[in-house]
Amino acid sequence: MKTEEASLLQLYSYWRSSAAYRVRIALNLKRLPFQTIPVNLVKQGGEQLGEAFRAINPQGLVPVLRHEGLVLTQSMAICEYLDERFDQFPLLPEDPVDRARVRAMALQVACDIHPLNNLRVNKYIKDHCGENLDTVEWMSHWMRKGFTAIEQQLGERAGNRRVYYGEDPGLFECFLIPQVYNAERYGVEMSAFPAVVQIVAHCRTLVAFEEAAPENQLDAVPV
Ligand SMILES: N[C@@H](CCC(=O)N[C@@H](CS)C(=O)NCC(=O)O)C(=O)O
Numbered sequence: 001m002k003t004e005e006a007s008l009l010q011l012y013s014y015w016r017s018s019a020a021y022r023v024r025i026a027l028n029l030k031r032l033p034f035q036t037i038p039v040n041l042v043k044q045g046g047e048q049l050g051e052a053f054r055a056i057n058p059q060g061l062v063p064v065l066r067h068e069g070l071v072l073t074q075s076m077a078i079c080e081y082l083d084e085r086f087d088q089f090p091l092l093p094e095d096p097v098d099r100a101r102v103r104a105m106a107l108q109v110a111c112d113i114h115p116l117n118n119l120r121v122n123k124y125i126k127d128h129c130g131e132n133l134d135t136v137e138w139m140s141h142w143m144r145k146g147f148t149a150i151e152q153q154l155g156e157r158a159g160n161r162r163v164y165y166g167e168d169p170g171l172f173e174c175f176l177i178p179q180v181y182n183a184e185r186y187g188v189e190m191s192a193f194p195a196v197v198q199i200v201a202h203c204r205t206l207v208a209f210e211e212a213a214p215e216n217q218l219d220a221v222p223v
Contacts, residue, residue, distance in 0.1 A: 009034035012056065012064040014041045014048075015217035016185075018114060018178035019075040020063040024217075025174040026079040028208035030089045038219035041119060076110055079174055091171040102165050102172050105150065109175040113146035117182055136186050143183045147193045150176070154195035162202040169203050177203050181214065 009027065013020035013036050027034045039062050040047045047053055048060045057064045057073050065072045065081070072078050083091045092099045115121065117139045125133055154164065164172040180200050183190060190197055203209045214220060 007068060008066075010037055010066040011035070012037045012039050012053075012062050012066075013217070013219075014039050014062050015214045015220040017041065017062050018117075018182050019061070019110075021178035021181065021212055021214060022075045022174045023063045023065065023078050023082075024212035025169075025177065025209055026082055026091060026171075028212050029091065029169060029174070030082055030086055032082065032086060036218060038217075040219070046119075075175075076106065079171060083171075089168075091174065093165055093170070098165060102170060105153065105164055105172040106175040108146055108150060109179045113142055113179055114182075116142040117186075139186055140183075140188050143179070143186070143188050144192075146179075147183070147188075147190075147196055151193040151195050154199070163199055169199075169206065169209075173199065173203050173209075176200070177209055 009032055011020065011023060011027070011034050013024065015038070024036075039053060041062070046060075048057075048062060054060050056071060059073065061073070063073075063075055063078060065078045067081075067085075072081055079091060092102055122135045122139070125138065126135055157164070163169045164176075176196065177200055180190065180196065190200075210216065
């Protein structure tokens, strides 16, 4: 493999995948150029479930990062890998306590909100709970619950910061902004979460977030 090929960062992504969106933001914040390999999660039942993609990620989920012959899965693990492997523009603070706090905020999105909104979970409940379950209300319920707790924690910070920690967006914002994109997509009323809205408004003025946005991806479909 040529050197430039070996060091190339390749991201298996779907434009509307909020987990892939997190990694796109992290790559942009760290000013790391990357190549996008689109995986269509909806076409013909989903490319992620086909043999070819499952050979790359047996979980059948995006994102996947390829780098130097490695195949990495799970958005949190990928973001932390990028942060540890490339020094520039750190996503996490240096202090272990601060690092734990930022991770805890990001994990609230990754573990306690997003999995309950995911395509395969919603497909399962649609297939098994039939007409009785309103899947949009199901997703919205978990988003509202998660944002309520996040809002409270943001309110407990000292000062009126533009981001959760420090001056610049980091790991938490990589996770928060895609989740808010999902919330808006499903009509969750965000005005109940002013501190979240303030951080999102600031991040959306930044090129790293703009370029990572779903509508700006090469596989985006006009809606
Ligand atoms: N915990 C995983 C979640 C990945 C995930 O759920 N990806 C979704 C898109 S946001 C997916 O590929 N869904 C395909 C499916 O549900 O079939 C991560 O953070 O990377």
